[in-house]
Amino acid sequence: MSIQVLETILLMTIVTYGARVLPFLLFKGNNVQGFARDFIELVPIALLAALVIPELVTPGGSIVILHNPFLWAGLLTFLFSRYVPNLFLGIIFGMTVFWGLDKLLF
Amino acid sequence: MSEESGETSLEVSKGFIFGLRQSLTIVIGYAPVAVTFGILATQFGLTYWEAGLMSFFVYAGASQFIAIEMIHQGASVWMIGLTTLIVNIRHLLMSLSVVPYFPERTLSWSLALAHGLTDETFVLNTRALKDVVGEENRRRVMLGINLGSFASWVVFTMLGGVIGKWLPIQFSGFQFALLALFIILTTTSLTKKNAMTYLLAALLAVVFKLLIPGKIYLILSVALAAGIGAWWRQRERLRGLERQKGQTIKL
Numbered sequence: 001m002s003i004q005v006l007e008t009i010l011l012m013t014i015v016t017y018g019a020r021v022l023p024f025l026l027f028k029g030n031n032v033q034g035f036a037r038d039f040i041e042l043v044p045i046a047l048l049a050a051l052v053i054p055e056l057v058t059p060g061g062s063i064v065i066l067h068n069p070f071l072w073a074g075l076l077t078f079l080f081s082r083y084v085p086n087l088f089l090g091i092i093f094g095m096t097v098f099w100g101l102d103k104l105l106f
Numbered sequence: 107m108s109e110e111s112g113e114t115s116l117e118v119s120k121g122f123i124f125g126l127r128q129s130l131t132i133v134i135g136y137a138p139v140a141v142t143f144g145i146l147a148t149q150f151g152l153t154y155w156e157a158g159l160m161s162f163f164v165y166a167g168a169s170q171f172i173a174i175e176m177i178h179q180g181a182s183v184w185m186i187g188l189t190t191l192i193v194n195i196r197h198l199l200m201s202l203s204v205v206p207y208f209p210e211r212t213l214s215w216s217l218a219l220a221h222g223l224t225d226e227t228f229v230l231n232t233r234a235l236k237d238v239v240g241e242e243n244r245r246r247v248m249l250g251i252n253l254g255s256f257a258s259w260v261v262f263t264m265l266g267g268v269i270g271k272w273l274p275i276q277f278s279g280f281q282f283a284l285l286a287l288f289i290i291l292t293t294t295s296l297t298k299k300n301a302m303t304y305l306l307a308a309l310l311a312v313v314f315k316l317l318i319p320g321k322i323y324l325i326l327s328v329a330l331a332a333g334i335g336a337w338w339r340q341r342e343r344l345r346g347l348e349r350q351k352g353q354t355i356k357l
Contacts, residue, residue: 004183005156011187012173013163016194020223023201024208024216038336040196044168045300046307046331047193048292050324051172053308054315055285062316073282074289081290088138094286095279102278 069101121243125250128234132226132251133258140259142283143170144266145273149280150178154267161263165256166224168291169193175284181321189321192328200228207235207244215245222252300335307331 056074057063065071077094084090140161147157152174160170169190176186200223208215223231231248238244296304307327314323 002156005152005177006159007183008173008177008186009156009160009163011183012160012166012169012190015187015191016164016166016169016197017221019191019194019197020201021217021220023198023205024211024220025213027202027205035336035340037199038339039332040199042300042303042332042335043192043328044196045292045295045304046328046335047324048288048295049304049307049331050311050327051175052285052288052292054311054323057312058315063312070282070285074285077286077289078293081293085290085294087287087290088142090290091142091283091286094289095283098282098286099279 067105069098069105073098073101121238121246122250125234125247125252126254127250128230128247129227129251129254129258132230132255135226136255136258137262139167140262141266141269142287143167143174144263144268145270146171146266146280146283147174147263148267148270149273150174152177152267154264154271157267158260158264161260164190165221165259166190166194166197167259171284171287176321179321185321189324192325197223200225204228204231204235204248207248208241210241211245219245219248219252222248222256224255227252227255302338303331303335306334 052074056068056071057065059068059070073094076097077090080093081090084093143161144154144157147160147170148154152160160173164170164173172189172193173186176189181189201220204219204223205211208219211219230251234247234251235244238247292304307330310327310330311323314326317323318326
């Protein structure tokens with residue numbers, strides 16, 4: 001078992017469990033409001049953008065549009081999952097399309 | 107957890123079993139995702155024990171997928187920790203809105219119930235707890251919901267890990283699996299109200315990635331985009347209030 005993976009799990013546990021348990025231990029008054037609440041609510045969607053879009057647009061470190069299986073597979077997966085809202089099917093679809101485009105475009 | 111027996115054993119099993127039965131809907135949703143996580147984790151170089159440990163201790167789907175992607179790309183432990191923090195800080199909000207159901211909670215109940223809180227169990231708990239009378243019963247219902255969901259997440263992760271070990275690695279589609287997952291999550295969480303934040307984060311992330319080496323672009327773009335989005339919402343809210351004020355004065 002690798003030490004780096006264990007350290008990663010430990011740190012992830014501390015921050016995640018911390019966010020879960022602190023209100024149970026400390027909270028007595030009102031709910032979070034205002035800027036902090038909006039900020040926390042917007043983090044997940046912003047993170048999805050930051051995780052996905054750079055990988056699709058700049059897979060090799062610079063912007064590629066035409067010969068880029070990531071970009072086209074990404075767009076097709078997006079369209080597919082709008083009509084078929086199933087996580088498992090969507091992943092299978094995305095992997096298959098990517099594999100096909102990867103063979104075709106290179 | 108189960109040492110505390112303030113009420114009759116009949117009531118205890120009633121509340122807990124009710125929760126456990128409720129958790130079945132989540133189990134059905136978790137099973138394929140957890141199997142997928144297990145497969146990908148082993149494909150990305152983790153052992154199935156490491157995958158299982160991560161599911162047991164971290165127990166937060168999206169951040170686990172992100173973590174194995176970042177481990178694969180060689181990100182540092184601190185970078186993954188920081189990213190996990192910004193992904194999972196939302197648990198603070200969910201925890202805050204569940205806590206009022208348990209004004210008399212003890213330390214051991216607090217520690218146990220907190221670990222089971224996820225997006226899905228939060229939704230189910232808030233729906234179920236409203237109709238349960240008595241804090242003791244509410245604790246047991248929540249424990250049932252949380253424990254059923256948690257157990258399925260861990261068990262199906264290990265199962266996926268074992269499957270992943272035996273799958274051929276040559277299939278190039280696997281390098282797209284996580285992106286596909288995140289894209290599907292995007293389609294279900296993108297709304298008119300957060301679309302601008304999404305676009306801003308996307309733009310900033312691409313620019314920062316091209317300009318700054320390493321993985322810092324993730325945190326920079328997310329913090330900036332969510333910050334600007336929240337500031338914008340505050341501004342709109344203030345304007346709305348002022349407009350209301352203006353109208354009442356006119357009236």
